[in-house]
Amino acid sequence: MKISIHRGIDQIGGCITEIATEKSRIFIDLGQNLPDGDGNVNDNFANLEAVREITKNIDAVLYTHYHGDHFGLFHLVPDSISQYIGTVAKKVALCKHQRLAYIKGREELSKKEIAKLESMQSFEPKQKIKIGDIQITPYFVSHSAYDAYMFLMEADGLRILHTGDFRGHGYLSKGLLPTIEKLIHKGRIDYLITEGTMLSRLDEKVRHxxxxxxxxxxxxxxxxxxxxxxxxxxxxxxxxxxxxxxxxxxxxxxxxxxxxxxxxxxxxxxxxxxxxxxxxxxxxxxxxxxxxxxxxxxxxxxxxxxxxxxxxxxxxxxxxxxxxxxxxxxxxxxxxxxxxxxxxxxxxxxxxxxxxxxxxxIHTSGHASADCLTDVCNLVNPTKGIIPIHSEKSADYQKLPIKDELKDKIIIETTKNENMTIEINKQRTANRVGSR
Ligand SMILES: [Zn+2]
Ligand SMILES: [Zn+2]
Structure with missing residues (x-):
């Protein structure tokens, strides 16, 4: 099995993660780099050729939520690849793109985006999705986008949990730790792929x-x-x-x-x-x-x-x-x-x-606090590795007060063992900017 972080190490946003077995390959998120303060996007993947190239042999793309830094390149994905997003998230994305269609000069692009969105598959919480020999189960999380999910992926006898963006201090966060508890009760998690946005914003007070x-x-x-x-x-x-x-x-x-x-x-x-x-x-x-x-x-x-x-x-x-x-x-x-x-x-x-x-x-973040990240890491207690994405400096994960044995499992460089290759691509990072 192989996990590839095409983008998302040492940067917030522009997330692209691949899970591949001998038979099947999926993407979790296909995000665009966040714009700079003037609204300009610097993203070497944001064109048809680049997306066609990177999605070659990909069977499906599953989106954790509708924020552009996870979802932004959906319209460039070839029609032959099925794309999935939460049922309500799909409606919100459609609503937004129908509105964008009114902007002068955007009519053609919007038409393509809307058609692509309409043909997108949608899922409900806990609905199992089978892509070849990979089984994916979405679990609801609270985030500053509604209908956001973490994904449990099972294949080749391994279980991988990808958290997407999430937080522990929203109205809808109560289920976070109980959901993870139930998950680990059914079987150990081998790899945890998780966000770490707040690690570079420790001065920000996170309130409920x-x-x-x-x-x-x-x-x-x-x-x-x-x-x-x-x-x-x-x-x-x-x-x-x-x-x-x-x-x-x-x-x-x-x-x-x-x-x-x-x-x-x-x-x-x-x-x-x-x-x-x-x-x-x-x-x-x-x-x-x-x-x-x-x-x-x-x-x-x-x-x-x-x-x-x-x-x-x-x-x-x-x-x-x-x-x-x-x-x-x-x-x-x-x-x-x-x-x-x-x-x-x-x-x-x-x-x-x-x-x-x-x-x-008056604001509180859409992302997990350092305490919440610590709780999640300790509870999931993955047997093989923690891969920190969606943070300005992935090495900062070492500073979290997680169990020492877990600190040894933090993976921020390409590694290989007999059952798993983890490829971390740092070169493709183009734009290191923050997110909401
Ligand atoms: Zn994000
Ligand atoms: Zn987000």
Missing amino acids: ENELKREVIELMKQYKNVFVLCSSTDMERLATFHAANKEIKNRPYVCDDFQKSVLDIFSKSAGKISPLFDFKEPYTFWKGNSKLIKWIQDKGCCMLVRPTEKFNDYTNHLLPLLEKENTVLIYSMWKEYINPKSKHCNKRYLDFVEQFPRLRK
């Missing part, structure tokens, strides 16, 4: 989503007009703001029509399981919606915004109608995007947040 909610409620009591800048597909964070807003009587939860269609997907899936994710009927903003604008002037609002031209137009119209001292923007994304001194700083974000009279930052 519930704690954020309490802080947001306080802020909502203080300010009448609350604008929120967060990821439009991060269901748990959207639920934090929705739940906090419900604490304030008669204040509308407002968004644009695109965000509404994403929220509808969440309400119809996760919302059926927990009322926390039932967003009911959010109110759709447009400049001519005078009834809603009157209501906002009277009772205030919790309005989801994005740093786009459309929202600049909306805020230019709406902000002058509201009392400055009662208006705040909650910035709920990675702090570096609006840090002028950071290489990740995004001018579009910076300009957008500056138009608001007051700014508050």
Whole structure:
């Protein structure tokens, strides 16, 4: 058997992992390198020829979730290769790409992306997928993208667990350790392939989503007009703001029509399981919606915004109608995007947040804390190896307070034994930038 990390060692994002037996070959994720602060992507795989070359003889691509750094190259995959993603994740990705199709000059590309997405296979949690002699089982994880998975892969008498991106401090994280416990009860794990995003961000305090909610409620009591800048597909964070807003009587939860269609997907899936994710009927903003604008002037609002031209137009119209001292923007994304001194700083974000009279930052990461990574490594206790991907410096994994015998099993260079070859490709790294 062979595990190849084509990309993802010593960089966050652009993940491509291959699992191969004599008979079958699969990819876990086919991600694009994350863009730099100006939105430019430097990625030597982001073209048809390169993807055709790397996917030669690949039987299937399975995606852990819909973030671009795991999913971004899906449209370049030849039709002969089957691709898989979670059922709800597929709907969200489709919704997003249908929206992108409205951007001028993007029509042809969007058409191809949508066709590719529509033909994609989808799976439910724990649904076993058989690709040749490799059996894959997806297990749900909490992440800043909803319907994200870790994959258990079984073949040649070996069991490999690939965590994808995950965290232990979300509303939907409760099942993380019990799920792993059940997995190891059925049989030992030989190799653990895991993310390590937070190892280079140890200064960032990781808080539970519930704690954020309490802080947001306080802020909502203080300010009448609350604008929120967060990821439009991060269901748990959207639920934090929705739940906090419900604490304030008669204040509308407002968004644009695109965000509404994403929220509808969440309400119809996760919302059926927990009322926390039932967003009911959010109110759709447009400049001519005078009834809603009157209501906002009277009772205030919790309005989801994005740093786009459309929202600049909306805020230019709406902000002058509201009392400055009662208006705040909650910035709920990675702090570096609006840090002028950071290489990740995004001018579009910076300009957008500056138009608001007051700014508050309330955020917690979509990635596992060092403590959570330690718990997962110790619990999985793989017999043969830990392969750390999705971190700026994979060698940092040695600093985790995991069991000493596990530290000896951390693999960051190509290795070979009689049953397994692990190929770690460092040359293909093109763009070392951070993720959300
Ligand atoms: Zn990622
Ligand atoms: Zn992600």
